[in-house]
Amino acid sequence: MKKKIISVVGARPNFMKIAPFIRAIEQYNRDSSESQGLGIDHLLVHTGQHYDISMSQSFFRALNIPDPDINLEVGSGSHAEQVGNTMIAFEKILNREKPDWVVLVGDVNATLACSVTAKKEGVKVCHIEAGLRSGDLSMPEEINRLVTDRMADLLLTPDRLSNENLRREGVPEDRIVFVGNIMIDTLEANREQAAALNIETICADNLIDEKKSNAFEVVGQNYALMTMHRPSNVDDPRKLGPLVDFLCGEVAGEMPLIWPIHPRSEKKLKEFGFWEKVLRTNRMIILKPIGYHEMLRLNMTARLLLTDSGGLQEECTVLGTPCLTLRWNTERPVTLRENGGTSELVGNDVERIRRGYRNALAGGGKPVRPEFWDGNTAPRCLEAILQAQAARSVELPFEAKDV
Numbered sequence: 001m002k003k004k005i006i007s008v009v010g011a012r013p014n015f016m017k018i019a020p021f022i023r024a025i026e027q028y029n030r031d032s033s034e035s036q037g038l039g040i041d042h043l044l045v046h047t048g049q050h051y052d053i054s055m056s057q058s059f060f061r062a063l064n065i066p067d068p069d070i071n072l073e074v075g076s077g078s079h080a081e082q083v084g085n086t087m088i089a090f091e092k093i094l095n096r097e098k099p100d101w102v103v104l105v106g107d108v109n110a111t112l113a114c115s116v117t118a119k120k121e122g123v124k125v126c127h128i129e130a131g132l133r134s135g136d137l138s139m140p141e142e143i144n145r146l147v148t149d150r151m152a153d154l155l156l157t158p159d160r161l162s163n164e165n166l167r168r169e170g171v172p173e174d175r176i177v178f179v180g181n182i183m184i185d186t187l188e189a190n191r192e193q194a195a196a197l198n199i200e201t202i203c204a205d206n207l208i209d210e211k212k213s214n215a216f217e218v219v220g221q222n223y224a225l226m227t228m229h230r231p232s233n234v235d236d237p238r239k240l241g242p243l244v245d246f247l248c249g250e251v252a253g254e255m256p257l258i259w260p261i262h263p264r265s266e267k268k269l270k271e272f273g274f275w276e277k278v279l280r281t282n283r284m285i286i287l288k289p290i291g292y293h294e295m296l297r298l299n300m301t302a303r304l305l306l307t308d309s310g311g312l313q314e315e316c317t318v319l320g321t322p323c324l325t326l327r328w329n330t331e332r333p334v335t336l337r338e339n340g341g342t343s344e345l346v347g348n349d350v351e352r353i354r355r356g357y358r359n360a361l362a363g364g365g366k367p368v369r370p371e372f373w374d375g376n377t378a379p380r381c382l383e384a385i386l387q388a389q390a391a392r393s394v395e396l397p398f399e400a401k402d403v
Contacts (some may be wrong), residue, residue, distance in 0.1 A: 002041045003389060004099040009068075010047040010086075010110025012059050013311055016292060017105040017128060018044070019063040021186035022376035029380060040056065045093060047086050047110040048073040063186065064293050079109060079140055086113035094121045096286040101126055104148060105182070107331075112144040115151040118401040126385055128182055130155035131162025132331040145331070154388050156381050158182070159334040159370055179380040180372025183314050187296065188375030199223075203258065203296045205273075209279050217234040224251050225302035225321075227295075227309050229262035233326055233348050237272040242350045244274045248281040253305075258298055260287040304380055305358045306353075320367035322360035324353060340368050 005025070009018050025042045032038035046068035060067065072089040074082055086109065094102075094117065094250045102118040104111045118125045127148050134142050149155055155171060157163050166176050203392040226247070234240050269275040278284055290298075299305060299315055304322040307313070313335040316323035323335070323343040334344045335341035342365040346356040372380070 002039050003101070003386070004041040004043070004097065005101045005103055005123075005385070006043045006045055006093070006097060006099040007103045007105075008045045008047065008090075008109045008110055008114045009105070010074075011106075014060045014106050014108060014110070015063060015065060016186045016311070017182050019065050020182055020189065021103065021105075021128065021381060022065060023189075024378040024382045027379070042101070043069045043097060045070045045072065045090070045114075047071075047090070047114075051351055058291060062293060063190070082109040083113045086110055087117045090117045091121065094118060094123055099123055100389060103128065103385070104152075105129055106142040107132070107144045107148070109140070111145065112147050115148040119151045124153045124388075125151050126154040126156065126381075126388075127152040128156045128179075128381055129158055131157045131166045131176075133162075134329045134331040136329050142331070154384060156384055158373075158377075161334055161339075176383040177380075179384060180371065180374065180377035181314060181370070182377040182381065183311055184318055184373045185375050185378050187291075187315060187318060190277055190293060190296060192269050194293040195300065197293060197297040199301070201221065202290065202297065205284055206260070206290050206294070208261070208286045216373065223256040223258055223302060224304050224306065225260065225298050226251075226259045226306040226328060227312060228259075228307065229264050230308040230327070231264075232267040233308055233331045234265045235260060237274075238273060239348050240268060242273065243348060243353075244269070244278060246350045246353060247306075248277060248284055250354070252281050252283040255303065256283045256285055258285045258302075260290045260295065260298075262289065283332065304365075306356070306357075313341070313343045314373075316343060316365070317368050317370070318373060320365045322363070322365040324356045324360060326353070334370050340370070342366075342368065 007018055007021060009015055011234055022044065025040050027040045044066065048071050052228055070093060072086060074085045074089065090113065101124050102114060104115055105127045115125050130149050130152060132145055136142055149166065153174050153175060155166055156179045157176060160178060163176055228234060233243065247257060269278060278286060282366055298321055299312065299321055302321055304324065305312060305316055306324045306326060308326040313323055313325055313330065313332050317335045321342060325343050325347050326348055327345060328347040329344060330336065335343040337344055344356045346353045
């Protein structure tokens with residue numbers, strides 16, 4: 001008898017994690033005997049949480065993800081609005097489709113909303129990328145991670161540190177399966193395509209200020225790369241201003257600094273009066289938001305990356321790019337230098353960033369591949385789900401009536 005799985009995506013980081021899982025299901029179905037009624041009936045649900053649907057669609061195309069079977073079109077709004085609207089819409093899908101499993105990735109609002117809804121409907125929940133913890137409850141993502149992992153019947157972890165987090169929280173051992181990092185599956189599947197891209201073409205095609213079309217030379221590893229969008233860095237002019245001064249005066253003073261800019265960051269730079277300074281800085285290369293392959297190509301040969309993104313910390317570890325993480329904590333400690341990675345936590349304190357910047361330029365970085373970050377995590381995820389389904393030994397954390 002065929003098994004039915006619903007996978008859920010809500011924002012762009014989810015797409016990069018679900019793409020290899022979908023490929024694993026497709027391969028399983030090719031290898032299964034249809035005459036024996038085997039195989040998996042898979043539905044992809046896009047909650048429509050991401051604000052820019054056109055950008056979402058570009059990620060689907062770039063990563064060869066099939067069009068969603070269902071789009072809930074939740075749209076933007078406050079955290080409560082997104083979670084509530086997603087729960088209302090997703091409940092109807094569960095009642096109609098009656099899946100065996102709901103598979104969730106990451107830590108966005110859709111992840112939390114669908115985990116709670118599935119649990120209330122008595123559907124088993126699998127969380128890919130379980131056990132990540134920053135310890136910072138001021139981050140909405142941390143709350144999403146905690147709730148989703150509490151709901152999940154099967155917790156698939158990216159590293160052994162995540163296993164320990166779950167054990168400390170009292171999760172039974174038989175619900176935890178160490179599978180590795182599914183983001184690296186996507187990196188390895190797209191590395192060759194990304195490497196074929198031309199850096200100068202990426203910059204020229206995506207420049208915000210076209211007057212700079214001939215104002216930069218990017219050769220080899222002679223550039224820095226940056227992403228920044230978190231409220232802790234961009235929402236307060238007292239924090240953003242010194243960061244802009246450092247980036248324009250010191251980093252761009254030494255080498256081209258390529259900054260694919262997030263809409264939130266652009267809005268705040270304009271609101272606080274920093275936008276013109278950024279545009280006037282000669283070697284500050286401000287790009288529109290770019291695609292996955294373009295960003296991967298830039299990260300491959302950058303001298304260093306400054307970022308407040310979680311996924312890019314992981315990419316830097318495998319690529320060997322020195323990474324200054326513009327946060328005071330990380331849910332991905334396996335990427336830190338003290339744990340063998342390439343990342344250093346520097347927060348948004350300019351003096352600390354400056355020291356990290358100098359150290360990164362002097363010391364460089366080397367690729368590190370944590371255990372099971374091998375490009376084969378998705379098949380292990382699917383195998384864990386199928387084994388749990390076959391054994392029917394994964395017990396519910398609590399009965400639905402107790403919720």
